[in-house]
Amino acid sequence: MIYTPFSYFVWGIVVEPISLLKVLSSETNLQILSLLRSGSFHPRELARLLHRSESDVSRRLKKLEKLGLVEGRWVRLGDRNVRVYSLKVDEVKIDFLPEKVQVDIGEKEDYTVPITAGEVPEVKFFVGRGEEIEILRSSKGKLVVVYGIAGIGKTSLLAKAFPEAFWYTLDGSESMEYLAWQLGLYLNSLGYTALLEYLRSGGKGEREIFELILDGLEETESVVIIDDLHKCQDDAVKRLLTYLAGKLRNGTVAVASRIKPMLGIEGVVYINLGGLKPREAYELAKNVRGEVSVEEFARIYRITRGHPLAIILLLESPELSEEVVRENFFEFLFMEIYQSLSADERRMLSILSLFEGPLEYDAIKTLYGKKNAFPVLHSLLRKGLVERRGRNYFVHDMLRGFLKEAESVNSKEYYLTYADYLLEKNNPHDFLKAFEYTLKAGAYYKIKDLVLLRLKKFKHVVGDFPKTYRRILIQVSDNPYAKAELGIIYFTTGFFQKARDILMEVEYEVEGIFRAEVVGILADVLISMEEFEKAEEYLEKLQRLAEELDDPDVWLWYYMEKTKYEYYQERPEKALESAFKELEISRRQANLPENEALVLLHIGDIYLEMEMPEKAVRYYKESLEVSRVYGMLSLEHLAYMELSKCHYILGNYEKAISYGTRAVEYFTRIRNYRRTVDTLAYRCVSWIALDDAERAEKDAREMIKIAHGTGYPLGWAGxxxxxxxxxxxxxxxxxxxxxxxxxxxxxxxxYDAVMEELGKVFDTSLLEETTTAPQAN
Structure with a gap:
């Protein structure tokens, strides 16, 4: 390695240190490096995990590759080449020496990606609160609740006490599922992968998510801060906090709220935050203004009673008599502070007051629309009228109310501008926010276009964030396109009857590809409900729509439902014919690797049903290959599970155990107990076939343990x-x-099925207690 003040060499590539620092200062880039630590990924899967556009992730990967931090390679997949990326280094160390910048890149056993400073709110002026900070910093293994009135300093206190915590601010729009994804990404960066893997696999069980979050906090000894809990509309978040209370031992969770939440007693520390003590308040006043006379401070303290934000605002305002101020403090602020601002400052404040949550600088610049956005924003920040949280800016809730009344602004225009800005970011989370602000603007004519965008670009939104999406849609549930989306959400969350009723109601109120999606899902619902005659009717409707629209997506939906229908009707040859049509379309579109891997699994299942395990192995292996290349861990391990079953059937017990072990470890880690037991059963019988009683007993006991915890019937076979x-x-x-x-x-x-499988490898006549099959009550 060569070191110079201006550049360094990485495997023959000359890189300027400033370029490296710029890339590593991005939270998204650090998350990409963290995810690559767990294996190779295709840009599409990374984009899904980070809720960003594939083009954005690809651009970042190319920069990281140019800097020598990641490695891209072409992998041959069938008749095409696919680009995948993996981590090339384990450690980057930068030393700023007097004569040069020294960059070391190498391997390190203990690899973590530290949380970026921008995630924790900046503390501009902080004084006092020594007792509270001591309580917070000694609260390892506790749930700490800091509550008090607006502006009293809850956020500043937590930011001061925990400068390197994972920080999550609630604004009332998000749900438990989104919080879980963010925690999953954060814990993954610290080496705990199970939560993120569970969510990637489609897992939605509340109990499992809570357990995985607890395990992750304990294993990583993390500090997590939940700010503005009083805005939370999803009771599941409060249930999570109640669950964690009393169970934490190594991790710490701190909560800020205006009202005292009832989260239990055991393992919870409550701090009711009041105003600053006189000495602390005087120190704050001097920090803000420089010099404050004792007489003036006494007057300020009598008015504010130590309220930090009130002190800052009062020091920024012209002096008035105590009597005038005391009558109505906020009317005083409105009259004196607001009217002393420039027209540009007023406009900026009015725009910010329209939004409940913080806005990033680029969004503010877009909404403000003038070149002097930064100096105006900085001026308001200096005066204490605007606060900064990481890279975002916001008006304190304490001021927002009267600012909305101060000057009339066209909120609809700004909401639509903001929605357009969010859509340009091209990721699922911002799509949901854009949908919400479009509705706030009353632009209901855009609903159809937004639903089309979801259908074409953000299909995972329905499965990944059903609660958040449903809360948005319910506001316009009389709109047929929104109502259809609600029906689809009910379908994906398992409420088939409700989904059927809603989708049948809107079937003829939507058109084109929207109707095709509704008809396809109705076919799926009816198959799942075993209403096969009606399902066949909808399959015929879907086929006619596919011919009429000639859209590859619609043809894919048709063959997906056709395959499922024929399989359920026990016509495997026809199911196989349809499945190969699915595979052909998935590969032709080249942007549906998840579909391709799933179809390959289904083809393997059909061949297994046809008692052709050798052919099943071929397609399970192809699914495994696609899943590995694209980093789809859930599908990869489903393939391992099916390969274990196939090799068991073929009598290749060592291979059955090898594949099964990979699947068991993964499904156990992500709390998918059903898949764990299914795989354990084949592995356990394989051990019996090899006369390895010790390992068979270990697997059997694990099955029993899961059965007692979940009630899953196959577990009792243990x-x-x-x-x-x-x-x-x-x-x-x-x-x-x-x-x-x-x-x-x-x-x-x-019971009969278990005994049949066991009889293939063991003389069941030796099991005297099983000579008579159990009878149902």
Whole structure:
């Protein structure tokens, strides 16, 4: 490595240190590096995880590759080449020496991506609060609640106490699911991957998410701050906090709220924040103005009673008599401070007051529309009328109300401008915000276009953020396109009857590709509800729409539903024919790797149903290859699970165990207990086939443990396998065999299936307790 004041060499590439510093100062770039630490990814999957556009992620990857931090390589996938990226280095160390900038790039065992300073609010003036800071900094393993009136300093206190925490501010629009994604990304950057993997796999179980968040906080000893809890509209967030209270040991969660939330007693510390003490308030006043006489400070303290924001604002205003100020403090602010501002400052404040949450500088610049945006914003920041949180700026809630009344502005115009700005960012989260602000502007004529955008570009929104999307749509539920989206959300969340009723209601109120999507989902709902005659009717409708529209998406939906329908009707040859049509369309579109991997899995399933496991193995392996290339961990491990099953059927027990072990480890980590038990069952019987009683017993006990925790029926088969392993060791297993029969008496078909599989590798006549199959009550 060569070091100079101006550049450095990385594997033959000359890079300026300033370029490296600029790239590493981006939170998004750090998240990309963190995700690549866990494996190779295609830009599309990284974009989905980060909720950004694929073009933006690709651009960032090229910069990181140019700097020598990541490595891109072409992978041959079928008849095409695919570009994937992986992490090239484990550590970047920069030393600013007197004679040069020294850059070291190498490997390090303990690799973490620190949270960027911009995520924690900047503390401009901070005085006092020594007792509170001591309580907060000694609160490891606790849930701490700081509550008090607006402007009293809750946010500043937490930012001062925890300068390197994960900071999340609620604005009332987000839901538990979005908070979980952000925590998943953060914990992933610290090396805890399970939460993010669970969410990527489509997991939505509240209990599992809570458990994974707790495990992640404990393992990483993280500090998480939830600001403005009083704005929260999703009770699941409060349930999470209640769940964490009393269970935390190493992690810390701090909450700021205007009102005291009832989150329990055990493991919770409540701090009711009041005004500053006189000495502290005097120090703040001197920090703001420089010199303040004792007499003037006494007057200020009598008016404000130590309220920090009130002190700052009062010091910025012209002097008036105490009597005038005391009558109505905020009317005083309105009359004296606001009217002393320039026209540009007033306009900037009026714009900011329209938005409940913080705005990034680029958004403010777009909304403001003049070249002097930065000096105006800086002036308001200096006067204490605007606050900064990381890279974002906002007007304090304490001032927003009277600012809205101060000057009439066309809120609809600004909301639409902001919505257009958000849509240009081309990511799911900003799409949802843009939808919300479009509705705030009353521009209902844009709903159809936004739904089309969701359908074409942001299909994961329905599955990843159903609560948030539903809350937005419910505001205009009389609009047929919004109502159709609500029906789709009900379908994806498992409320089939409700989905069917809504979608049938709007079927003829929407047109074109929208109607095709509604008809396709209705076909799926009816198949799932085993209303096959009606499902066939909708399949025919979908086929006619596909011919009429000649849209590849519609043809794909048709063949997806056709495959499922034929499979459920036990016509595997026809299902296979349809599945290959699905595969052809997915590959032709070249932007549907998830669909391709799923279809390959389904083809494997069909071949397995046709008792052709050798062919099934081929397509499961192809699905595995696609999933690996694109970094789709959930589908990758589903392929491992199916390959384990196939090799078990083929009698290749070592291979069945090898593939099954990868799947078990993954599904256990992400709390997918059903998949874990399904895979454990085949692995356990494979151990029995190899006469390895010790490992068979270990798997059997794990199945039993999961069954007790979840009630998943196949888990009770663990007792049968445990009894069998005891017999393999020459011990008495009758007690366990009896328990297995007792637990499975409600599932005689499952008991028969378990005994049939076990009979392929073990002489079940040795299991005296199982000679009579259990009868249902």
């Amino acid at each position: 007792y049968i396998f445990l009894g069998t392993s005891k017999i393999l060791r020459g011990q008495d297993g009758s007690e366990y065999l009896k328990k297995g029969r007792e637990h499975l008496k409600e599932y005689p078909w499952l």
